[in-house]
Amino acid sequence: MLGGIFSFNLLWRDRQDTYIHEPLPLQCTSLNFRGFQYAQVMLFAIEEINNSTDLLPGISLGYKIYDACASISRGVRVALALATGNELESALSGAACTRPAQVQAIMGETFSSPCMAIATVIGPFHIPLISHFATCACLSDKTKYPSFLRTIPSDYYQSRALAQLVKHFGWTWVGAIRTNDDYGNNGMATFTETAQQLGICLEYSVAVFRTDPPDKIQKIVDIIKASTSKVIVTFLSPTELYVIIQELFHHNLTGYQWVGTEAWIFDSQTAANDRHHILDGAIGLSIPKAYVSGMREFILDVKSLKASSNELFTEFWETLFNCKFKTSKSLAVNQRECTGHEDLTGVQNSFTDMSLMPIFYNVYKGVYAVAHALHNILSCNKTCNNKVQLDPFTILQHIKKIRFKTKEGDEVYFNENGDPAAKYEIINWQQTENGIVDFVPVGLYDASLPADKQLNLQNKSLIWTQNSQQVPLSVCSEKCPPGTRKVLQKGKPVCCYDCLRCAEGEISNITDSVTCVRCDPEFWSNERRDACVKKEAEFLSYEEIMGALLTAASLLGTCLTAVVAFIFFRYRQTPIVRANNSELSFLLLFSLTLCFLCSLTFIGRPSEWSCMLRHTAFGITFVLCISCVLGKTVVVLIAFRATLPGSNVMKWFGPAQQRLSVLGFTLVQVVICILWLTISPPFPFQNFKKFNNKIILECALGSAVGFWAVLGYIGLLAMLCFFLAFLARKLPDNFNEAKFITFSMLIFCAVWITFIPAYVSSPGKFSVAVEIFAILASSFGLLICIFMPKCYIILLKPEKNTKKNMMGKGEPKSF
Numbered sequence: 076m077l078g079g080i081f082s083f084n085l086l087w088r089d090r091q092d093t094y095i096h097e098p099l100p101l102q103c104t105s106l107n108f109r110g111f112q113y114a115q116v117m118l119f120a121i122e123e124i125n126n127s128t129d130l131l132p133g134i135s136l137g138y139k140i141y142d143a144c145a146s147i148s149r150g151v152r153v154a155l156a157l158a159t160g161n162e163l164e165s166a167l168s169g170a171a172c173t174r175p176a177q178v179q180a181i182m183g184e185t186f187s188s189p190c191m192a193i194a195t196v197i198g199p200f201h202i203p204l205i206s207h208f209a210t211c212a213c214l215s216d217k218t219k220y221p222s223f224l225r226t227i228p229s230d231y232y233q234s235r236a237l238a239q240l241v242k243h244f245g246w247t248w249v250g251a252i253r254t255n256d257d258y259g260n261n262g263m264a265t266f267t268e269t270a271q272q273l274g275i276c277l278e279y280s281v282a283v284f285r286t287d288p289p290d291k292i293q294k295i296v297d298i299i300k301a302s303t304s305k306v307i308v309t310f311l312s313p314t315e316l317y318v319i320i321q322e323l324f325h326h327n328l329t330g331y332q333w334v335g336t337e338a339w340i341f342d343s344q345t346a347a348n349d350r351h352h353i354l355d356g357a358i359g360l361s362i363p364k365a366y367v368s369g370m371r372e373f374i375l376d377v378k379s380l381k382a383s384s385n386e387l388f389t390e391f392w393e394t395l396f397n398c399k400f401k402t403s404k405s406l407a408v409n410q411r412e413c414t415g416h417e418d419l420t421g422v423q424n425s426f427t428d429m430s431l432m433p434i435f436y437n438v439y440k441g442v443y444a445v446a447h448a449l450h451n452i453l454s455c456n457k458t459c460n461n462k463v464q465l466d467p468f469t470i471l472q473h474i475k476k477i478r479f480k481t482k483e484g485d486e487v488y489f490n491e492n493g494d495p496a497a498k499y500e501i502i503n504w505q506q507t508e509n510g511i512v513d514f515v516p517v518g519l520y521d522a523s524l525p526a527d528k529q530l531n532l533q534n535k536s537l538i539w540t541q542n543s544q545q546v547p548l549s550v551c552s553e554k555c556p557p558g559t560r561k562v563l564q565k566g567k568p569v570c571c572y573d574c575l576r577c578a579e580g581e582i583s584n585i586t587d588s589v590t591c592v593r594c595d596p597e598f599w600s601n602e603r604r605d606a607c608v609k610k611e612a613e614f615l616s617y618e619e620i621m622g623a624l625l626t627a628a629s630l631l632g633t634c635l636t637a638v639v640a641f642i643f644f645r646y647r648q649t650p651i652v653r654a655n656n657s658e659l660s661f662l663l664l665f666s667l668t669l670c671f672l673c674s675l676t677f678i679g680r681p682s683e684w685s686c687m688l689r690h691t692a693f694g695i696t697f698v699l700c701i702s703c704v705l706g707k708t709v710v711v712l713i714a715f716r717a718t719l720p721g722s723n724v725m726k727w728f729g730p731a732q733q734r735l736s737v738l739g740f741t742l743v744q745v746v747i748c749i750l751w752l753t754i755s756p757p758f759p760f761q762n763f764k765k766f767n768n769k770i771i772l773e774c775a776l777g778s779a780v781g782f783w784a785v786l787g788y789i790g791l792l793a794m795l796c797f798f799l800a801f802l803a804r805k806l807p808d809n810f811n812e813a814k815f816i817t818f819s820m821l822i823f824c825a826v827w828i829t830f831i832p833a834y835v836s837s838p839g840k841f842s843v844a845v846e847i848f849a850i851l852a853s854s855f856g857l858l859i860c861i862f863m864p865k866c867y868i869i870l871l872k873p874e875k876n877t878k879k880n881m882m883g884k885g886e887p888k889s890f
Contacts, residue, residue, distance in 0.1 A: 077445060078157035079117050079140035080150060080183035080193065083110040083387055085314055086285065087144055103144035106394050108426035109344075110185070112374055113207065114140050116435045117182055119373040120442035130443075131450050134459050139177075142387060143184050150189035151196050154204075157181055158197055179470050180205060180445040182438060186312070187211035187258035194220040201468040205444060207437035210337070211261045215492035222471050224493035226437040226444070227362065230258070230310075232497035232522040233336060234265035236360055237308060239520075239530045240501065241334060242273045246306045247570045248551040249275065249334075250299060252319060253310040255282035262310040262336070276551060276570035278304045285314045296322045299331075305540075306549040308334045313345045320353040328353075332540045332547045335359030340502050343430035346512035355506060356540040360499040360520065362433035367483060370439065371429055375419050392417075395426055430514070440487045448473035497522035505538045557584050558604035560591045577604040579767055596763045597770060610763075614772040615678050615840040615847075622678050625847050632671035632854055639862045640664040646869050650878045659710070659733060663703035663861070669696040670854040674847045686757040686774035691748040693850060694785035698744035700857065701792040701823075702737040707861075708799045708816050709736070744788055751781030762839075771839040790827060796820050815860045822856030 084103035092098050121136045141153035155161075160177030180203040184190050190209040197204060198221050205224045206214075212231035214223050241249060251267070253259030259282065267277060279302055281295045296319075299307070309316065316339050323329070333354050339345040340359035349355075377395070393399055398413035419427055429435075451473050453459035478488040489495060501518035518532035539547055555561050555574035560583055564571045577583055577591035582600045594600055594607035601608050615622050643652050643660060652660065673696050676689040710733065755778035762771035776782045797820035830849040837845045868875050 076137045076139065076178045077117070077121065077442065078154075078178035078181035078183075079114060079138055080143045080153055080157070080181060080189075081110040081113045081140065082107055082145040082185050083114075083142040083391070084144045087146055087149075089286070101144055101146055101149050103142065103146075103149075106390060107145075108391075108395070108424065109431065110142070111391055111426060112431070112435060113183075113185065113438050115374040115377075116370065116438040117442055119370055120439045120446075122373075123369075124442070124446045130446055131453070131455060132458055134449070134453065134455075134461075136446065143189055145186055145189070147189050147192045150184055151192050154181065154193040154197055158200055158202055178202070179449065179465060179467065180474070182207070182441050184209065186256070187214065187261070188256040190214060190223065191220070191257055194223040198222050201466075201471050203445065203467065203471045203474050205441040205474075207441055208338075208434055209258070211257045212265055213257060213261045215494055217492060222467075224441075224444075224474060224489050226440045226487070226495055227337075227434070228497035228499070228522070229492070229494045230262040230336075231265060232520075233360055233499065234262050235269045236497075236499055236520040236522070236530070237266055237334060237336070238269035238273055238275060240358070240360070241270065241275055241306065241308065243530060243532065244546055246332075246547075246549040247275050248278055248304045248549050249306040249308050250302055250304045251277050251280040251308045251310075252295070253280070253282050254312050254315045255284040255287075258312070258338075259310040259315075266308065266310070274570070276568035278302050278551070278568075283311070283315050283319060285312075285318060287318075292318060292322050295319070296326055296328065299323070300326065300328055303551070304549050305330070305547050306332045306334060309339075310336055311338065313339045313342055313348075316345060317348050320349060320351070323353055324351040330541055332549065333357040333359075337361050337499070340504075341430055341433075341500075341514045343428045343512070343514075344425040346504065346514075347425075349512075352506075355504060355542065356538050357504040358517075358537070359502055361502045361514070362437070363498055363500050364516075365433045365436035365483070365485075367432075367436055367439055367481075370432075370435060374429075374435070375427065377419070395419075395424070396422070436485075440481060440485075443479070443481065444474055444477055444487060444489075445470070447477045447479050451477070501532065503535075503537050506542065554586050555583075555588065556586060557582075557588070559583060560588050582607055597761070599768045610768060610770045612761075612772050613766070613769045613839055614680055615843045616680070617678055621840075621844055625844065625851070626675065626678060628851050629671050629674045629847075632851060632858065633668055636664055636668045636671060636858060639858065639866060640668075642866055642869060643862075646876075649869065649876050651865050651868050651876045658730060659703050659706050659737070660862075662737065663700060663707070663857075666696055666700035666703055667854055667858055670700055670850060674850045677843050677847050677850075681759040681772050681774045683759060686759050687752055689774065690757055690776075690782060690785065691752065694748055694789065695741065695744050697789050697850075697853075698792060699737070699741045700854075701789060701796055702740035704816055704819065704857065704861070705740070705792060705796040705799070706733045706737055708796055709733075712799060712802065740792060744785065747781070747784050747788060751778055751785070754778055755781065757782075765838050769839070773839075773843070786827075790824075793820055793823050793827070797824060815864055819857045819860035822860065823853045826853045826856065 084105055085107045086103070086105040088102045088104060090099060090102070117138065117140070121138055124130055125135050139157055141156065143150040143153055157178045181193075181197070182205055184193060184206060185208045187209040190204065190206050191211070191214060194204050194214065198219075201222050203222050203224060205226065207226055209225060210227055210230040210233060212229045212234070214220050214225065215229050215231065249270075251263055253263040263280060267280065270277065279298050281298055283292065283295055311319070329352075331353075333356075335357055337360055340357065341361040346354070377392070389400060393413060396413060396417040398411045398417065400413045448470055449465075450459070452465065452469060453461070453463050475489055475493065478486065480486050487495070499520040500516045501520065503515045503517045505513045505515045507513050515535065516533075517535045517537055518530070520530050522529060536544065537546075538544065551568065551571040552564075552573070555572070559574040559576050561572040562575050563569060564573060577600065580600055581591035581593050582604050583591050584605050591604070597610055598607035599610045600606070615625075617623060617626055640661065643657070643664065646652050647657060669692070673689070673692040676685055676692060679685065757774045757777045760773055760775035762773055765771050797817065800816040800820055826849050830845065833845045834842055834849075
């Protein structure tokens with residue numbers, strides 16, 4: 076004997092329990108043709124088995140079927156009636172619990188919440204409960220529901236499949252509506268968890284139940300109306316869905332993309348109820364299509380039901396054919412009297428609709444699962460062992476282990492949680508020319524495949540809401556393009572963000588980047604901030620204008636020095652050249668030539684040798700130059716004192732001593748430079764810090780102490796020379812060279828004092844240019860102030876180039 080629990084009605088009238096008297100039986104309303112279809116499928120399977128000679132030969136299956144009215148309390152009540160064998164009137168009798176089970180298994184119920192209650196009650200008795208449509212993942216918990224099995228996949232897989240489907244189309248900002256029962260609440264909870272893992276955010280998630288008052292339905296509609304998301308994910312039964320779409324129509328809310336579950340996505344009755352095309356273009360998951368030969372004909376053969384005296388079947392017959400039996404109330408308008416010979420020719424309603432054939436097939440497989448388990452227990456071959464004592468626990472254990480193929484070739488088995496393999500078709504609602512909805516398969520979802528291959532969408536043309544062929548956009552924020560990063564908006568979900576441009580030197584080269592990556596030191600971000608480009612290397616080169624001008628100035632100084640040297644050599648025997656040690660003059664001109672030429676080492680790409688050469692050559696040549704000037708200054712002072720009576724000071728600073736002094740001063744600088752180059756020499760260096768978008772190629776000092784020691788020593792000699800020249804500026808010589816040395820040292824000191832702040836503050840190659848300018852300016856100062864007056868006398872005033880005039884014995888004239 077098999078039990079069946081189906082919902083032949085979907086609603087019930089509210090009643091106010093007083094808790095004084097025993098509650099009255101539930102009064103069910105709203106006839107549900109789907110429940111009758113499920114019952115017919117169960118009878119079809121039982122009849123096939125009873126007529127089979129291969130399965131349970133000699134054994135006949137019977138059935139008891141009850142209406143649960145989609146009510147939890149009524150479902151538990153009828154389940155106890157099936158378990159104990161008592162009719163409903165005596166279902167509360169305590170003695171009944173001691174009787175053996177009256178049915179070997181129960182088929183049903185359709186909804187998850189009644190199944191949970193029924194499985195909880197009959198679980199201790201180990202009576203198998205096999206559901207064809209209860210998908211709540213919670214029912215896979217065998218500690219709570221040990222005797223529950225099902226022939227439809229768990230929502231554990233469907234919820235994840237829906238989340239992957241939503242993610243596939245780029246919908247990251249969606250709304251969610253669920254039935255306020257275990258099916259809706261658990262299914263939506265799993266979907267929400269998976270969606271968050273995939274980066275999908277729910278703008279709202281609301282629950283609705285068929286018996287909710289109008290004001291609660293109105294609040295849900297207001298939430299949808301105020302939302303910005305354009306996609307609505309549903310875990311709704313058809314009844315709750317109908318309530319919602321009717322209210323949406325009254326508020327003229329259309330244009331939403333609906334994503335549905337197997338509960339309604341391939342239900343033609345739901346499509347027929349959507350008269351205002353609220354659900355057009357819906358997409359969702361359905362059980363794969365099925366076909367069982369002979370099932371459709373059996374379901375539609377209702378003549379066997381007319382003999383039933385059951386009031387429920389009488390109501391079914393009258394509703395199906397829109398007629399009334401004589402025993403019923405008076406006929407309504409457009410109603411005729413039932414004869415009992417009516418047939419379904421030309422009748423179009425939800426009973427004649429076969430769109431739920433995959434669910435019918437689940438009922439069929441459930442009955443056959445029990446039959447195969449009984450076949451094994453009874454050790455059936457050509458006959459069965461009728462002496463075997465059947466008990467629910469043994470039947471349950473055998474059902475869990477069965478594995479068989481239906482006559483259509485589909486394999487049936489249950490996993491350790493009592494669930495079948497999870498496979499879904501992806502269905503898209505597409506309107507045909509005559510306005511009927513066509514459920515078009517557009518893909519598959521197979522949970523047994525690897526994660527990246529589970530969802531497989533076919534290259535078919537999908538129709539979206541409002542007959543659009545463009546995939547709807549439902550995001551809280553537009554995608555952040557490369558070159559920007561996402562910054563979450565305060566107080567909003569992670570899908571709501573602003574796109575901030577990457578800072579200079581940082582890039583993002585992917586869409587929706589959460590961070591910007593800093594470029595390597597030798598690279599910099601481009602204008603779009605989506606790629607790192609190699610920085611431009613900057614140094615003072617000969618090709619650029621500033622480098623060319625400084626090179627020209629250096630060569631000009633060298634040429635002028637050479638010209639002066641030639642003039643001095645040509646007129647070396649004249650008094651003005653011979654005066655004040657001509658050797659020092661030629662040595663000074665030689666050092667000035669080196670000073671002009673050493674500036675060229677600062678121009679061009681820095682290398683290891685040029686870096687070591689530029690500062691050391693500059694330091695040594697300038698010390699040589701200043702040493703010569705210092706020697707000439709000392710000669711002037713000593714020469715004047717040597718003219719005084721009784722003075723023999725000149726013998727202490729003769730030519731040999733002058734040469735030694737120059738050599739000694741220069742050697743000190745050479746020692747400083749050698750120590751600098753030995754301990755920590757200058758080296759080529761790539762400076763990434765001064766400019767963000769450029770690499771400054773420069774010479775690092777190595778040892779800053781060495782650099783400033785070189786400059787400091789030059790400054791010390793220059794100050795000493797300036798001091799001595801200043802003392803000798805008023806000596807009574809008609810051509811007092813000390814005056815010109817004073818001016819040259821004044822220029823020299825002024826240049827190098829201003830050089831220090833200018834050098835420190837100048838960026839990049841300009842610091843090199845400042846150093847070159849200081850070298851050239853001080854060199855030109857020495858050349859002009861010391862040698863130009865003499866060249867003027869030699870070339871333009873030769874009459875003054877006499878010993879008498881040099882000694883100031885002629886008529887004194889100002890110069």
